[in-house]
Amino acid sequence: MKLFVNNREIEVPASAMQKRIVEFLREDLDLTGTKNACDIGACGACTILVNDEPLRICVKLVKDFAGARILTIEGLAAPDGTLHPLQQAFLDCGAIQCGYCTPGMVLTAHAFLLKNPRPTRDQIRQAIFKNLCRCTGYQQIIDAIEKAAPHYQREERGLQAASASEKAETQKSSNDSELAGVEAG
Numbered sequence: 001m002k003l004f005v006n007n008r009e010i011e012v013p014a015s016a017m018q019k020r021i022v023e024f025l026r027e028d029l030d031l032t033g034t035k036n037a038c039d040i041g042a043c044g045a046c047t048i049l050v051n052d053e054p055l056r057i058c059v060k061l062v063k064d065f066a067g068a069r070i071l072t073i074e075g076l077a078a079p080d081g082t083l084h085p086l087q088q089a090f091l092d093c094g095a096i097q098c099g100y101c102t103p104g105m106v107l108t109a110h111a112f113l114l115k116n117p118r119p120t121r122d123q124i125r126q127a128i129f130k131n132l133c134r135c136t137g138y139q140q141i142i143d144a145i146e147k148a149a150p151h152y153q154r155e156e157r158g159l160q161a162a163s164a165s166e167k168a169e170t171q172k173s174s175n176d177s178e179l180a181g182v183e184a185g
């Protein structure tokens with residue numbers, strides 16, 4: 001069985017199939033950013049993105065992830081180690097204390113901001129309310145997510161511009177082929 005972790009293809013040995021995925025990531029792949037805090041799916045500390053959706057994985061087995069695209073906190077920073085703007089915003093806003101909730105919180109917020117890059121504070125609160133943090137009181141976390149939102153707005157504009165240019169290119173090729181057909185006829 002294969003799965004894709006932080007854009008890397010992983011061949012999973014048969015012996016690991018019945019292992020819990022959180023242990024597989026932490027012990028076999030050395031991706032210890034993903035935390036296992038409550039072990040019963042209640043706190044959100046183990047949240048990663050699976051096919052772009054946040055998922056709590058502490059009670060899930062490796063075999064349930066065949067072919068899945070997984071993003072852990074280690075995959076969010078740039079390859080040279082530069083923090084993602086959302087990670088940087090967490091640092092800047094003092095949204096990290098013990099850090100145990102942080103990877104799950106950041107990935108939950110990342111998935112949320114990709115879908116909603118112009119959130120209200122209330123929407124941010126709703127998006128993270130199932131991720132528990134016993135240290136910060138949440139205000140700094142909400143501040144950080146709000147601070148990072150402009151980055152996602154720029155990304156969205158970039159994607160829209162790329163899509164518009166792709167459409168224009170497709171239309172131009174289609175016009176060119178029609179013109180070639182007319183000239184040949």
Ligand code: FES
Nearest residue numbers: 037042043044058
């Ligand atoms: S460690 Fe998975 S939800 Fe708490």
Ligand code: FES
Nearest residue numbers: 097098101133135
């Ligand atoms: S920073 Fe400690 S649990 Fe959130």
